[in-house]
Amino acid sequence: MGLLFFGFMPLSGLLSQKVQDSSLLTIDRIFNSPEFRMERFGPVHWTDDGTAYTMVERSSSGIRGQDIVRYDTQGGEKEILVAAGRLIPAGTDKPLTIANYIWSNDKHKLLIFTNTQKLWRLHTRGDYWVLDLLSWDLQRLGVDLPESSLMFAKFSPDDSRVAYVSDHNLYVESLGDHHITQLTGDGTVTLINGTFDWAYEEEFSCRDGFSWSPDGSEIAYWQLDASDIHDFLLINNTDSVYSYVIPVQYPKVGYLPSGCRIGVVPSSGGRTTWMEIPGDVREHYLPRMMWDPNGGHLLVQQLNYRQDTLWLWRCRATTGEAVNIYTESDPAWVDVVDEWQWLDNGRTFLWTSEKDGWRHYYRIAADGSAETLITPGPYDVINLERIDSKNDMCYFIASPDNPTQRYLYRLPLNGEGTLEMITPADAKGTHSYDIAPGCAFAFHHFSCLTSPPVTELVALPGHEVIRVVNDNASFLQAYDKLRHSHNELFRVTTADGVQMDGWMMKPPDFDPSGKYPVLFYVYGEPAGQTATDSWPHNLWYLMLAQKGYIVMTLDNRGTPCPRGREWRKSIYRKVGVLNSHDQAMAAKEILKWDFVDPDRIAVWGWSGGGSMTLNLMFRYPEIYKTGLAVAAVSDERYYNTIYQQRYMGLLAENPEDYTEGSPITFAGNLQGNLLFVHGTGDDNVHYQNAEALINELIKNNKQFTFMPYPNRTHGIYEGENTTRHLYTLLTNYLMEHTPPGAR
Numbered sequence: 001m002g003l004l005f006f007g008f009m010p011l012s013g014l015l016s017q018k019v020q021d022s023s024l025l026t027i028d029r030i031f032n033s034p035e036f037r038m039e040r041f042g043p044v045h046w047t048d049d050g051t052a053y054t055m056v057e058r059s060s061s062g063i064r065g066q067d068i069v070r071y072d073t074q075g076g077e078k079e080i081l082v083a084a085g086r087l088i089p090a091g092t093d094k095p096l097t098i099a100n101y102i103w104s105n106d107k108h109k110l111l112i113f114t115n116t117q118k119l120w121r122l123h124t125r126g127d128y129w130v131l132d133l134l135s136w137d138l139q140r141l142g143v144d145l146p147e148s149s150l151m152f153a154k155f156s157p158d159d160s161r162v163a164y165v166s167d168h169n170l171y172v173e174s175l176g177d178h179h180i181t182q183l184t185g186d187g188t189v190t191l192i193n194g195t196f197d198w199a200y201e202e203e204f205s206c207r208d209g210f211s212w213s214p215d216g217s218e219i220a221y222w223q224l225d226a227s228d229i230h231d232f233l234l235i236n237n238t239d240s241v242y243s244y245v246i247p248v249q250y251p252k253v254g255y256l257p258s259g260c261r262i263g264v265v266p267s268s269g270g271r272t273t274w275m276e277i278p279g280d281v282r283e284h285y286l287p288r289m290m291w292d293p294n295g296g297h298l299l300v301q302q303l304n305y306r307q308d309t310l311w312l313w314r315c316r317a318t319t320g321e322a323v324n325i326y327t328e329s330d331p332a333w334v335d336v337v338d339e340w341q342w343l344d345n346g347r348t349f350l351w352t353s354e355k356d357g358w359r360h361y362y363r364i365a366a367d368g369s370a371e372t373l374i375t376p377g378p379y380d381v382i383n384l385e386r387i388d389s390k391n392d393m394c395y396f397i398a399s400p401d402n403p404t405q406r407y408l409y410r411l412p413l414n415g416e417g418t419l420e421m422i423t424p425a426d427a428k429g430t431h432s433y434d435i436a437p438g439c440a441f442a443f444h445h446f447s448c449l450t451s452p453p454v455t456e457l458v459a460l461p462g463h464e465v466i467r468v469v470n471d472n473a474s475f476l477q478a479y480d481k482l483r484h485s486h487n488e489l490f491r492v493t494t495a496d497g498v499q500m501d502g503w504m505m506k507p508p509d510f511d512p513s514g515k516y517p518v519l520f521y522v523y524g525e526p527a528g529q530t531a532t533d534s535w536p537h538n539l540w541y542l543m544l545a546q547k548g549y550i551v552m553t554l555d556n557r558g559t560p561c562p563r564g565r566e567w568r569k570s571i572y573r574k575v576g577v578l579n580s581h582d583q584a585m586a587a588k589e590i591l592k593w594d595f596v597d598p599d600r601i602a603v604w605g606w607s608g609g610g611s612m613t614l615n616l617m618f619r620y621p622e623i624y625k626t627g628l629a630v631a632a633v634s635d636e637r638y639y640n641t642i643y644q645q646r647y648m649g650l651l652a653e654n655p656e657d658y659t660e661g662s663p664i665t666f667a668g669n670l671q672g673n674l675l676f677v678h679g680t681g682d683d684n685v686h687y688q689n690a691e692a693l694i695n696e697l698i699k700n701n702k703q704f705t706f707m708p709y710p711n712r713t714h715g716i717y718e719g720e721n722t723t724r725h726l727y728t729l730l731t732n733y734l735m736e737h738t739p740p741g742a743r
Contacts, residue, residue: 023483025543027731031724035478036539041455041470042434044443045103050436056098059084065095068110073441073457076467082110086136089129096129104159108133109175111155111162117148120198120683124207128153128164130175141173142166142180151195152208156267157216163267165194170210170221172267181269183219190227190249197226197249197258202684203642204287204336214295218264218317222286225259234681238710248683251641253658254651256282262289262300264317275315277302277322285642287336292366293346301336307646310334312368325368328353332572333646339384343413350374350387350394354565361394363413372415380562382406385442386435387413395422395435395460403561404489404501404533406430410461422461430534435460443469447535449487449503452476483508485545489533492554494585501531501561502554502586505545507742510595514742517600519544519734520587520624521553522616524579525608526571526647531555540727548740550596556582573649576636576661580615587623595742602738604628604730607685607714610676614663614693621671626737628730629676631685631714634664634693638686664693668700673737675705677726679712705733 020026030036044053051073059065065084071077087095102111109132116126128141128150142150145166153164156172163172168187173180184193193209200206210221231247251257259281263272277286277300288301298315300322312326328334337352343363351362351371359380363372375381379400385408386395392413399405400419407423408431423431429448436442442460447453455470486506493499507516521541523530530553541551555561556579558571571578591598603624605613610632617627633639636648636658648657659665678690690708697704707729709716717723 023481024546025482025539027540027543027724027728030539030543031727036475038453038475039470039472042443044434045101046434046436048437050438050441053436054081054103056101059095061085063095066098068098068101073436074466082131082133086131087112087129087138089138089140099123099126102154104155105157106159109155109159111153113153115148119151120201122207124195125149125151128162130162139175139178141178142171143178144180145171152210154212156212157214161216161267163210163212163219165210168192168195170194170219170265172219172269181267183265183267183269184221184223184272190225190229192222192224192226192258194221196222197224197229198683199249199251199257199640199642200224200260200285200287203640203646204285205338206287211289211291212267213264213291213317214293217267219267220262220264220289220291220298220317222289223261223263225281228256228282229258230255232683232686234683234687236681236711246681250683250686253637253639253641253644253648255641256305257285257641258282260284260286262286262298262315264298264320273318273320275300275313275322276320277313277315279304288338288340290340290342293342299340299349303334303336305645306650307333307642310336314367325366326351326364328355330354330569332569341387343387343389350384352381357565359562359565361396363415374413374415375411375419376415377419378564380564382562385433386437386439388439390438393439395433395439397432399562402533403555403563404503404531406432406532406534408433420461422463424463428533430532441466448533449489449536452479452535482542483546485542485551486510487536489531492586492589494582494589496582496585498557498582498585500554500556500582500586502552503531503533503536504550504552505536505541506550507545507548511742512595514595515597516548516550516595516742517597517602517738517740518550518552518590519738520583520601520603520616521551521609522583522603522605522612523553523607523609524556524559524583524605524612525575526558526560526568527608527643529555529559529561540731544731544734544740547735548742549734549738552590554583554586556586558582572647573654573657574661575644575647576611576615576663580612580619583612583616584620584623587620591623597743600625600738602626602628602734604630604734605632606630608633610685611663614674614676615666617672617674618663618666618669621669625672626734627672627674627676628733629674630726630730631678631682631716632663632676632689632693633685634667634689634696635662637662638689638692664696667693667696667702670697670700670702670704673705673733674702675707675730675733677707677709677716677729679709679714679716681711681718682714684714 044055046053054070056066059067063084067080068082070079070081084095096114099116100113112129116123126148131138149166151165170183187193195209196206226249229249232250234246237243263274265272283305285303300313302311310328313322314325315322348363351364361374382397384396393410395410411417432445434443444458445455456468457466603613610629613627613629616624680687
């Protein structure tokens, strides 16, 4: 194991540190000082007609708690709907802390989510309380169930009951007498009702696993059987005298996932009817379902194990009979359709497909018999913002002319209109929206590479600004006192003819006649795009630029840029190979620039970016002299079966691609300076990746530096001072091995 040696600072250096230049950033100012904290706005809940919105604010009554307030959209008038004092349970003197809240359909009741606990990524377990807004009665749900065990509570359509999950079983509680009906009784650690296992949550964003029928008579829910999934054992060595293991149900590459099925149970209790979707329950995925708005049927998306075919099934709730009404396939992979919803009172639904080479919206008949392309043209839709049912319009984000930017557009749902840009054309950058029901108003969020985020309330479709609700004034005031970097977008064409977008931060005192070191920030896998015309959100980069580094990032082929299907799916079975090749070829072009020092090239990344860092250091040692790899997958066979086989094909059929794409295969080529970092409690990219790579580097007599963070997860943030320590480590290593400043 390599060791870090930082040495001692001479007395003169210590004395000089007492007088700090306030225009320069330091690690302590970034991570320990409140001066650069951005203001927070929201989340907001629109009223049904969009004429008002509600949000949580610090109580104005002197009580240490939170009020739920209502703002008039047009005029901005404020009204306290629920004062903090209304949220004090009987026998206590403190109001509930509001993690989230849900209005009943008639707006006479309120569900309060509080006392939350994290399950894997998010705080999805906790306690739920119901506040009656007429009587102000406050009652906790599931009082006989374990504390902080309730998940995904939701009102029935008639607001008389609430359904929720606790310890992998599904319950319904009457709000009249608080009688609880247990709908499932077979839930265990491995038989999961109404929610999901680790892999479904991580790779399909599946958490809430049940849904009321439109009339409230039934509940549809997922059941996962993880009994055949191997536990990966995380070892905790520090929280007790004796170490103990933390098992995680984790299907590695080549192993089958949890068995999955969907059932419908009467909400009053009774027998579950299972949907008769063909196939072995362990050799497919069921990542999405929704009720027909007219009741009686479910639509269910089914992916095969290879994830190159997606079937859409219409299932009869009473019998389980399943009819295939639509099928998508792709030589690479098919993405789950998230942006699907009913149109025309259930006669059609919205669908997303890349079948013509671009990501587009389609309007499909409820029985799959007919379809209409809504968004024709050589561009990708990026995400749906809102359907305007009254005017039959679809509002969505796209950027036909620049894949680094995002703008709001709209089109008629009949597919016959002309693409209309709603975002002002002169506001270059990245825009997102939270559009109100009725589409008359929206919260507009904007930033670009040189401007921090601003949120304003606008009227649609004209985009007239009603008022600015968050301008990050305090952050801007502090930021404007700093020495700013020169941020700019650029495009590089590689020797292969591939055009790659990127951005760079140059030092504040940049001199084009000098030669500067470069730190490349990389990711490069299908799960993320880094080169966007948006606020970089990382003051650490500015600190490095102030020290004399150029910081850059580029997006290679295979990243989810809005550049068409071919760009995104060219990486199939080539993760680790194609993406690192593109990055290295782009770097070769950048090394030709007069102001870049080819002898001081560093690279860093986290997770998939950590893997990319290792691949670049091992495959292209002539380019990259220093690497900082955090939480990296060193061997693709160690990652989960859903993600890795989606993009790499089945391990049993093309194992050579896994070998060729894994950094560990090329560890013997290391020539430069390598620091790699891993949390020993990482449930996502397991610590075994680090130990396997350590063994390979030792075998090849390669010297390196390694830093384990005990019991930290994939984000390496738990524990006092962890983030500050990590970025101090990264900064010191970079400065020691790739000195800053122009030459």
